Amino acid sequence: MPELKVEIDGGLHALSNCTWITWAPCGCPCGALTAAFGDEAFATEEQAWREHYPLKRERDKYQRQGYRMELMSWDRYRAEVDLAAKCPHIKAEATQQTLDAAKVAS
Numbered sequence: 001m002p003e004l005k006v007e008i009d010g011g012l013h014a015l016s017n018c019t020w021i022t023w024a025p026c027g028c029p030c031g032a033l034t035a036a037f038g039d040e041a042f043a044t045e046e047q048a049w050r051e052h053y054p055l056k057r058e059r060d061k062y063q064r065q066g067y068r069m070e071l072m073s074w075d076r077y078r079a080e081v082d083l084a085a086k087c088p089h090i091k092a093e094a095t096q097q098t099l100d101a102a103k104v105a106s
């Protein structure tokens with residue numbers, strides 16, 4: 001397979017040197033998909049979505065919730081994205097929901 005190149009923010013990168021990052025609605029990264037390996041290549045956002053979520057209703061659901069995908073070089077990924085970091089937002093939301101539930105119950 002010829003090497004695919006993609007342009008990101010004005011720079012040219014080999015697709016095999018890039019990764020798709022899934023961003024949660026809160027702004028935290030929650031997944032990564034290598035953009036090209038072996039005979040597989042995910043050059044467009046649509047292809048990346050299909051690889052993550054084969055079912056259209058899943059894609060629709062996550063896109064409606066505000067998830068998005070961004071292609072970036074591994075260099076930028078290593079510098080900016082920490083998938084091991086815990087999302088600080090989900091817990092805050094759950095706490096708020098618990099408070100709301102308690103209010104309704106009382």
Ligand SMILES: [Zn+2]
Pocket residue numbers: 024026027028087088089090
């Ligand atoms: Zn978060």
